[in-house]
Amino acid sequence: MSAADRPVVTRFAPSPTGYLHIGGARTALFNWLYARGRGGKFLLRIEDTDRERYTPEATTAILKGLTWLGLDWDGEVVSQFDRRDRHAEVAHEMLARGTAYKCFSTQEEIAAFRAEAEARGSYALFQSPWRDADPATYPDAPYVIRMRAPRSGETVIEDAVQGTVRFKNDQLDDMICLRSDGTPTYMLAVVVDDHDMGVTHVIRGDDHLNNAARQTMIYNAMDWQVPVWAHIPLIHGPDGKKLSKRHGATGIEEYQAMGYPAAGMRNYLTRLGWAHGDAEIFSSEEAMKMFDLLGIGRAPARLDFKKLENTCGHHISMTSDAALLHELQGYLAAAGLPALSEAQKVLLSQAMYCVKDRAKTFPELIEKAQFALVSRPIVADAAALKALDAVSHGILKSLTPRLQNASWTKAELELILNDVAAENGIGFGKLAAPLRAALAGRTVTPSVFDMMLVIGREETIARLTEAAA
RNA sequence: GGCCCGUUCGUCUAUCGGUUAGGACAUCUGGUUUUCAACCAGGCAAGAGGGGUUCGACUCCCCUACGGGCUGCCA
Numbered sequence: 001m002s003a004a005d006r007p008v009v010t011r012f013a014p015s016p017t018g019y020l021h022i023g024g025a026r027t028a029l030f031n032w033l034y035a036r037g038r039g040g041k042f043l044l045r046i047e048d049t050d051r052e053r054y055t056p057e058a059t060t061a062i063l064k065g066l067t068w069l070g071l072d073w074d075g076e077v078v079s080q081f082d083r084r085d086r087h088a089e090v091a092h093e094m095l096a097r098g099t100a101y102k103c104f105s106t107q108e109e110i111a112a113f114r115a116e117a118e119a120r121g122s123y124a125l126f127q128s129p130w131r132d133a134d135p136a137t138y139p140d141a142p143y144v145i146r147m148r149a150p151r152s153g154e155t156v157i158e159d160a161v162q163g164t165v166r167f168k169n170d171q172l173d174d175m176i177c178l179r180s181d182g183t184p185t186y187m188l189a190v191v192v193d194d195h196d197m198g199v200t201h202v203i204r205g206d207d208h209l210n211n212a213a214r215q216t217m218i219y220n221a222m223d224w225q226v227p228v229w230a231h232i233p234l235i236h237g238p239d240g241k242k243l244s245k246r247h248g249a250t251g252i253e254e255y256q257a258m259g260y261p262a263a264g265m266r267n268y269l270t271r272l273g274w275a276h277g278d279a280e281i282f283s284s285e286e287a288m289k290m291f292d293l294l295g296i297g298r299a300p301a302r303l304d305f306k307k308l309e310n311t312c313g314h315h316i317s318m319t320s321d322a323a324l325l326h327e328l329q330g331y332l333a334a335a336g337l338p339a340l341s342e343a344q345k346v347l348l349s350q351a352m353y354c355v356k357d358r359a360k361t362f363p364e365l366i367e368k369a370q371f372a373l374v375s376r377p378i379v380a381d382a383a384a385l386k387a388l389d390a391v392s393h394g395i396l397k398s399l400t401p402r403l404q405n406a407s408w409t410k411a412e413l414e415l416i417l418n419d420v421a422a423e424n425g426i427g428f429g430k431l432a433a434p435l436r437a438a439l440a441g442r443t444v445t446p447s448v449f450d451m452m453l454v455i456g457r458e459e460t461i462a463r464l465t466e467a468a469a
Numbered sequence: 470g471g472c473c474c475g476u477u478c479g480u481c482u483a484u485c486g487g488u489u490a491g492g493a494c495a496u497c498u499g500g501u502u503u504u505c506a507a508c509c510a511g512g513c514a515a516g517a518g519g520g521g522u523u524c525g526a527c528u529c530c531c532c533u534a535c536g537g538g539c540u541g542c543c544a
Contacts (some may be wrong), residue, residue, distance in 0.1 A: 015544045049544060106541065123470050123540075144542055162474065171540085173493040178501040179542040180493085186544045210473060233475075234537080242537075268481095270491090275482050278492045297475095297482075300537070313506090344496050358506040417503095432503045437522050443506045 004228050006200045008040025012066075013080075013190070013204070014074070015047040015059030019251035020349040021067030022303070023205065023243060026269045030296070031203045031268065032071045037288035043197055044073035048081045049189055065252040068330070070262050070284070078197065080189050087184030090192045090222065091177045092439035099221035100177060102143040110135055137388040145178035147217060155213045160293035167213040175214055186337070187211065191218040194441060199227055206231040230293045233273060233300040240302055247303070256334045259362035261327060261396045263319065264312030271311070273301040281314045283296040313360035321352040323364070331362040347372040347454070354450035371409070371440035371451050378463055384437035392434035395424055396468040400461050408457050410449045417448070438467030 014024050046062070048054045063077070087332035094100035098263035110126050117124040128146055147302035150169045157165040177188040184192070190211075194202060202212075209231040219226045249255060255265055264282055274297065276290040316324065325348060332339055340348065351372035359365035366373070379452060380388060399420050406412050421431040434447045439460065452460045 004499095013544095017544090053543085058523060110542090118470095121470075125471095125540080165473070169471075171539085176542055181542080183542085187541070190544090205538095206474065207538050208544095211544095213473090231474085236537090238480080239534075271481065273481080275492095277483070280481095280493050299475050301482090302480060304494070307481065310494055317507090360506090427503095429503055436504065442504095446505085447503065449503090 001296070003370070004200070006198075007210040008035050009036045009043065009200045010035040010040065011043040011045055011194065011197060011199050011201055012071075012195075013047050014062050015050070016054055016062060018055070018058045018061060019253060020062045021243075021250055022252055022255070022269075024062075025065060025069060025252045026272065027204055027232065028066060028071050029069070029269050030198045030268060030274070030291070031201075032073075033284075033291040034201060034203060034293070035285060035290055036289050036448050040200075040358060041074040042071075043075060043078065043182060043199070045078040045193055045197070046080055047186065049084070049186065054081070059444055061251075061253070068256050068262055069252060069266060069333075074187065078193065080193060082391055083189070083193060083196075084183055086196065087189050087293045088178055089132070091184065091188060094147070094177065094218075094221050095145060095394050096149065096304060098223065101128075101131055101133075101174075102138065102146050103174075104143045104145045105130065125171075128174055128285070131155075131174065142180040142375070144180050146174040146176055149174050149216075149217050149223065150215075155216050156228055157209070157216065158214045159200075159209070160228055161296045161298060162209060162231055165209065165213075171229050172214055172217070177218070188218060191222075191224075193221070194227060195219070195224045201228045201230060201293075203230040203232065206233050228293075229385075230296065232296055233298060235272065236300045236302045237356075238266065238302055238304065240300075242417050255335065256331065256357075257336075259331050259335065260312050261315050261324075262306070265313035266313040266438065267315060268308045272303070273297050281311065282323055283318075285443070309360040312413065316359055316365065317357045318363075318401075321349055321355070324352060325349050328362050328365065335363075344373055351450075351454045354446040354454065358446070368446060370442075371445055372454050374441070374463055376459075376462060377466060378438070378441040380437055380441040380467075381443075383443045384441050387433040387437040389434075390419045392437075393468045395420065395431065396434060396438060396464050398423075400468075401463050403457065403461055403464075406457075410453060413449050413452055434467075438464050 012024075012031050014020070014028075028196065034040070034044045044066070045147050049061070055129070059077075066073070081084060091100060095102070107127055113126055115208050131146075149172055153169050155167045155169055155172070159165055167172070172395040175187050176185050178184055190403070204210050212229050212231065216226055235243050237243045239247070243250055249258065256262075263284065269281065270287050270291070274291070274295050276292075279290060282290070315391045325345060328348075329340060348369055351369045354363055355368040359368055399416075402416050402420070407418055417431060417435075418428055421428045421469075432448050433443055436443050439445070439448065439455070455463075
């Protein structure tokens with residue numbers, strides 16, 4: 001049974017660098033989608049073998065990022081560092097099998113070898129003199145365990161995204177599996193962990209494509225089943241260059257702080273470098289059904305904030321009012337903004353229906369809902385001030401008594417306002433401007449009827465009266 | 470230097486030898502409207518370059534250019 005036929009197990013294996021990179025987030029998303037869409041498992045492993053760089057906070061940041069994105073993993077988070085004994089055990093088993101050997105060459109010797117090769121203008125791979133040495137000649141000195149890699153023939157990778165990729169074995173050296181201090185190298189640790197965790201599909205950045213060949217050698221050395229490889233292209237910045245700090249937001253938490261909804265983020269990231277016909281806007285459930293490895297593109301994709309915003313706009317209008325209110329509070333916290341008061345929560349949920357169709361991000365949503373959140377006195381901006389001239393003062397004054405006894409429905413309000421406009425010989429548009437100014441202190445707002453409905457009769461009359469004074 | 474990967478509208482992409490090269494975002498024009506957003510109609514816009522193979526190439530092969538990755542006792 002090949003790896004492709006086993007129940008799907010995918011994994012995301014970031015190294016803890018301090019935050020969840022947007023590219024890593026997409027890799028995690030692809031793994032999650034693939035597993036979830038097939039009733040499989042999605043595992044999480046932290047590649048924390050480099051103790052010099054490791055901090056617990058870095059792991060926390062990754063978990064937080066994944067959680068925010070809604071990517072839930074199965075089982076406990078695996079620490080690669082915690083499994084170092086097992087890695088060493090496998091290295092020694094390779095030794096016993098003869099697929100690895102002890103190498104006593106010092107780092108100085110290796111450096112000298114490279115320097116010499118470079119001086120000759122060549123770039124020869126290091127060839128350990130200990131590969132075929134007689135154990136009787138072993139010195140009493142520290143050693144590393146190296147893979148006894150085949151020197152002829154080729155190693156073939158069947159990649160679900162990149163196709164068949166062939167590597168000449170003489171291009172691959174005897175990689176170190178266990179360091180002289182007994183700790184595993186990345187190359188060994190990944191293979192051992194993926195095997196032990198039962199990973200069937202390795203979906204990761206294509207910066208690992210070359211590594212797949214070396215890792216295949218380790219699988220073979222242990223007679224383990226090679227997983228299905230899927231090396232996906234990295235994400236680039238808007239200028240086509242590798243995404244880096246200078247492009248702005250690289251960490252997923254920055255996107256949360258900018259107010260993008262997680263569902264929109266998932267949708268956008270899924271479509272970035274993957275396609276399924278003309279499907280553009282979809283839920284994660286739909287994405288799980290559609291997602292496959294064949295739809296992944298082979299070229300690096302660029303981040304496009306306009307499209308991100310557009311996608312997020314669709315999702316905000318698709319989300320329920322309650323869910324939006326909840327997620328919006330998470331945004332406020334992430335952005336370091338003051339939390340909503342209980343009264344504001346009520347007002348916001350009442351206003352939600354008329355603002356969510358016109359917002360692409362949470363800050364925009366709040367901005368559009370300002371009319372409901374502010375309290376009197378309403379401060380008018382320059383444009384609003386202009387709309388509130390002497391003539392409109394009079395109209396506003398004549399309007400308030402008629403609102404006093406009106407039934408507070410859109411239909412009746414519409415009737416009254418159109419009436420008033422007609423009486424004053426102006427179009428409704430001309431009346432709407434000062435109404436907006438009085439009600440919201442600005443001229444760009446949701447519909448005047450919606451605003452009146454949301455804030456209620458008393459508040460409406462109070463604001464109109466205040467503005468006309 | 471060696472090895473490996475990539476290259477369709479400005480951007481994300483569809484096409485899996487035969488299409489007026491399709492969709493989405495962006496942009497432009499018009500319409501609708503109560504401002505904005507939304508919405509509707511329409512426009513602009515693409516196969517890196519050069520060789521092959523083929524009756525026929527965006528699609529298959531080779532070369533070049535450009536971009537990226539690996540080449541660590543980093544991951």
